[in-house]
Amino acid sequence: MVDTPIGAAGPFPGSEPDEVELYHPHSWLTRYVFSQDAKIIAIQYSGTALAIGFVALVLSWLIRLQLGFPGLFPSIGPSEYYQIITMHGMIMVVYLLTAVFLGGFGNYLIPLMIGARDMVFPYVNMLSYWVYLLAVLVLVASFFAPGGPTGAGWTLYPPQAILSGTPGHEWGIVLMLASLILFIIGFTMGGVNYVVTVLQARAPGMTLMRMPLTIWGIFTATVLALLAFPALFVGAVMMLLDRLFGTSFFMPMIIEAGQRLHYGGGTPILFQHLFWFFGHPEVYIVALPAFGIVSDLISTHARKNIFGYRMMVWAIIAIGGLSFVVWAHHMYVSGMNPYFGFFFATTTLIIAVPTAIKVYNWVLTLWRGDIHLTVPMLFAIAFIVTFLNGGLTGLFLGNVVVDVPLSDTLFVVAHFHMVMGVAPILVIFGGIYHWYPKVTGRMLDERLGLLHFWVTFLGAYLVFFPMHYLGLLGVPRRYFEITGLGFIPASAASLNAFISVVAFVVGAAQVVFVANLIRSLRHGVPAGGNPWHATTLEWQTPDTPPRHGNWGARLPVVYRWPYDYSVPGAAEDFLPQNQPVHAAGAAP
Amino acid sequence: MALILVLIALGSVAFHLLSPWWWTPIASNWGYIDTTLIITFWITGAVFTVLVLFVAYCVARFRHRPGQKASYEPESRRLEGWLTAVTAVGVAAMLAPGLAVWAQFVRVPANAAEVEIVAQQWRWSYRLPGADGRLGAAATEFVSDENPLGLDPHDPASKDDVILDGDDLHLPLGRPVKALLRSFDVVHDFYVPEFRAKMDVIPGMVTYFWFTPTRSGTFEAICNEVCGVNHYAMRGRVVVEPEPQYRSWLDQQKTFSNFAARPERAPRDAALRRRVADDR
Secondary structure, three states: OOOOOOOOOOOOOOOOOOOOOOOOOOOHHHHHHOOOOHHHHHHHHHHHHHHHHHHHHHHHHHHHHHHHOOOOOOOOOHHHHHHHHHHHHHHHHHHHHHHHHHHHHHHHHHHHHHOOOOOOOHHHHHHHHHHHHHHHHHHHHHHHOOOOOOOOOOOOOOOHHHOOOOOOOOOHHHHHHHHHHHHHHHHHHHHHHHHHHHHHOOOOOOOHHHOOHHHHHHHHHHHHHHHHHHHHHHHHHHHHHHHHHOOOOOOOOOEEOOEEOOOOOOOHHHHHHHHHHHHHHHHHHHHHHHHHHHHHHHHHHOOOOOOOHHHHHHHHHHHHHHHHHOHHHHOOOOOOOOOHHHHHHHHHHHHHHHHHHHHHHHHHHHOOOOEOOOHHHHHHHHHHHHHHHHHHHHHHHHOHHHHHHHOOEHHHHHHHHHHHHHHHHHHHHHHHHHHHHHHHOEOOOHHHHHHHHHHHHHHHHHHHHHHHHHHHHOOEOOOOOOOOOOOOOOHHHHHHHHHHHHHHHHHHHHHHHHHHHHHHHHHOOEOOOOOOOOOOHHHHOOOOOOOOOOOOOOOOOOOOOOOOEOOOOOOOOEOOOOOOOHHHOOOO | OHHHHHHHHHHHHHHHHHOOOOOOOOOEOOHHHHHHHHHHHHHHHHHHHHHHHHHHHHHHHOEOOOOOOOOOOOOOHHHHHHHHHHHHHHHHHHHHHHHHHHHHHHOOOOOOEEEEEEEEOOEEEEEEOOOOOOOOOEOHHHOOOOOOOOEOOOOHHHOOOEEEEOOOEEEEOOOOEEEEEEEOOOOEEEEOHHHOOEEEEOEOOOEEEEEOEOOOEEEEEEEOOOOOOOHHHOEEEEEEEOHHHHHHHHHOOOEHHHHHOOOOOHHHHHHHHHHHHHHO
């Protein structure tokens, strides 16, 4: 890729006002609590998301206790079981994954990687976090509400979500819907920021096609989220009205336990369409940032440019666009007009093509690289394996007729855990090991990191790979227990017990990770400004950790694309994006 | 790392071949679904194995050694073009049979016998056409203690319908069945793993799917869409038997007239019927 310098080298006159006294925070409170610095907000988002994520992890242990050793824990009854799986799912998908990738990585990396001083609307950005925190607190409150949290399943399908046969129909569902509404409001404040910042605040020379793929992933995911979350928003508002004020958006005439309820004329399938119009892009809201981050991890640690950068960018955009026309593949057996199946199966399988291109390009980046098996790189390679596995099983479920026997079985559970649970979380870990030195100035401990990596990767694979076969057998998901079903052999129970034990070990490894995060804060090896010898701008800041305003007196000027690794003729095996072309010796 | 990756690729294949967990023996005409699934297994399995082994090779061969330098190769249109084309072909090879089978799935044969499956928290009931060979009208409005499935008492076609409330569903062997699904409360899903086919049951509308039982026996039906706290315990049974046995079983069942042979309740029904008419 030939890059020509844009304008003269050096700062652009008049592009920035002189430092203003009012710009920087003056008190501890405005610096660390009600901070408008995207980096602090990112840490707040990530910390909150990881904290609530740990709640979800504990819930997953309870799920595995019941499935692996049914009856051994009498305090987990059917009501509790359904409440546990619902909260586990919702927390993981929305409050952890979405929040960490966009609120966490997005806030930290967007300004730094594009060479901006901050988000363009810092005050709204701060509000975004506080509204998110409120949403999390409302969600947590449902654990303590009369009747407990909702047990409707994370998909919250009406009518059952608001009827008395489902646990948490009293307050749990109300708090859940209120929390989702708050989350979406908070996210929108942040999302507007991410999009406008990427479009308006890039450093001189940072053209769109010179942006690191991390930014492309986060940017595209944010656009998707801004378009998709409103569908969930209206769905949540309508269901709240159905529950609290007796409207019938989603409620047909219903006879519940012999009693006719005061509902009529609504349609439950409408909610499913709204939910999945949000729900499918949501998969890519999580996946696209992971795609971007993993591209940068692989390129940096293989000391090689990402293969096919332009194709990678267009694949991200194509996947993002297609993700809006595939939602009903979650509804093949929902009772919607079955002729929809032809359309949605075709669009769904078409998505496999750009997705496969991304996988090929990651793998081809490794080819003839100079692979440093650092902890972030290990996580990135593990991502390729698990994402490949989960993506391929998506071809079963997307192909409408194959989905018929598999839908709502453990095959689906195994598939989506592999592809949007395990794979993105491995990227989150890889990203944290990669950027922790920039955030704190210290490295994470490598031995603890290796232990964390191997247990998590191999354990997660052992948990979810065999689970597909239980689904193939016909074991349904969301079953409190599977006893008394003749088509399920006794050996399935042994496999369930095995999966549970592995899951506990994987969970325990996360304690090692948290301990590493805390310990390295003080005892980690000092990292310096650019420990990985990376090219992208966030590693070229004058201070580490970067100060408020990021760049000191002058904004950086960008001269090249983000993947100038191992350029022939260059003295070092990396050329930072802000290194002028003439200073690099033989310019590519 | 490379070694582990090889183990993952080969271990996954070995697990696939040796695992005792596989689908239930099929008992319907939907062997096509199994075939499509097998094709998908072959294609995706090959892709998975090849790619993971390739990553393993790269990790082993190009792992950092002192003095090593990566090659500089931003892109290769040719290679990317080829890979895109091969992928598209592979995807088409799965999609084409899938859509062909789906075309059969959505088109119910003209000779299919209608059977109604009614779901409510947390049990299954069934209705079979009587001597007239067709199911009478029914709606949630008509449900009462005497009329558990909500048949329209004024539709003559419903008089001879066979009501199975709390009993197993029987089906004749080898005859296509169109299952009509109704619910009075929440979303359910009727699934017999041996039949492969399934469909959600949505309150307020009638959904359907079809299949032909091809094997005699008693099969378990489960609810496969979360429907409240007893979802996991909502089970039913389907007995598939040859036509003569089926006939003799059918003759012993209660019809709607047996259920409805109660004192006159016409006024309330009339009011209900008017409301239904208005709704429509």
